[in-house]
Amino acid sequence: MHSRTDTIQSSAEALRYPWENHPGPDQVVEVMPGVLWVRLKLPFRLNHVNIYLLADGEGWTMVDSGFGNEESIAAWTALFEGPLAHIKVTRLIVTHSHPDHVGLAGWIVERFSCPLHMSQVEYLQSVYHQNRGTEERRNAQRLFFRRHGMDENLTDKLLGRGQDYLKRVSILPPSYRRISHGDEISIGTRRFKVITGGGHALDQVMLYCAADKLFLSADQVLSKISPNVSVWAVEPGSIWPHWRASPPRCPMTSSCCPATACRFTD
Ligand SMILES: [Zn+2]
Numbered sequence: 405m406h407s408r409t410d411t412i413q414s415s416a417e418a419l420r421y422p423w424e425n426h427p428g429p430d431q432v433v434e435v436m437p438g439v440l441w442v443r444l445k446l447p448f449r450l451n452h453v454n455i456y457l458l459a460d461g462e463g464w465t466m467v468d469s470g471f472g473n474e475e476s477i478a479a480w481t482a483l484f485e486g487p488l489a490h491i492k493v494t495r496l497i498v499t500h501s502h503p504d505h506v507g508l509a510g511w512i513v514e515r516f517s518c519p520l521h522m523s524q525v526e527y528l529q530s531v532y533h534q535n536r537g538t539e540e541r542r543n544a545q546r547l548f549f550r551r552h553g554m555d556e557n558l559t560d561k562l563l564g565r566g567q568d569y570l571k572r573v574s575i576l577p578p579s580y581r582r583i584s585h586g587d588e589i590s591i592g593t594r595r596f597k598v599i600t601g602g603g604h605a606l607d608q609v610m611l612y613c614a615a616d617k618l619f620l621s622a623d624q625v626l627s628k629i630s631p632n633v634s635v636w637a638v639e640p641g642s643i644w645p646h647w648r649a650s651p652p653r654c655p656m657t658s659s660c661c662p663a664t665a666c667r668f669t670d
Contacts, residue, residue: 432487444470453504459592463494472507472573499622500605501529503572510574520580525607548637602646604631621662
């Protein structure tokens with residue numbers, strides 16, 4: 405009988421990583437027909453985010469937009485003038501409100517005049533983040549951090565970092581189209597089921613195509629690392645029940661495309 409450790413090891417060994425190298429900043433990789441993979445740099449320890457483009461009739465659906473800084477805009481501009489010159493983005497789906505995903509939504513929507521699709525909670529969370537920099541909110545966060553034992557110096561650093569959200573996102577489009585858990589959407593010839601999960605974000609969108617066993621997992625299921633699950637001052641109760649509630653929604657899959665390197669299972 406296998407021990408728990410054996411089970412975990414054998415599960416990990418079952419994963420295959422079909423690409424030895426990730427795409428460089430000026431490159432695009434075709435994951436499967438009609439699914440393109442782009443990787444943009446991030447100025448964090450987690451140093452990249454994966455973006456996927458799905459063939460969608462005459463156009464393409466982009467899943468996530470990248471971090472809202474000048475370097476990402478320069479990277480996209482080079483790609484749209486280079487290997488993606490033939491691409492017209494006709495729909496943008498943003499999985500959640502973190503700045504490496506929603507950061508350039510406004511820029512992409514304006515460049516291609518395409519609609520933005522998000523879950524209602526994640527869109528409203530983005531609106532909240534863009535407008536939360538009031539003194540009252542900063543004081544509430546300061547009290548929350550100090551109550552949990554954080555020293556003054558680290559509290560100041562974290563509060564300063566949190567306000568950077570406004571510098572990391574382009575202006576959010578003033579309207580969006582709602583996608584919800586359980587929706588079925590057509591993207592080109594593929595049918596995707598919309599799955600949402602809590603824990604890492606409030607209502608993060610994932611897409612699953614059963615016919616191709618293709619799962620775009622965003623930050624909910626990552627490769628080699630576990631997602632960040634944080635408790636914030638605005639909701640100081642435990643967030644774990646939300647996280648525990650979400651994994652059973654994830655489908656069994658043979659091809660998983662997370663926000664870090666692509667992974668395959670046997
Ligand atoms: Zn995230």
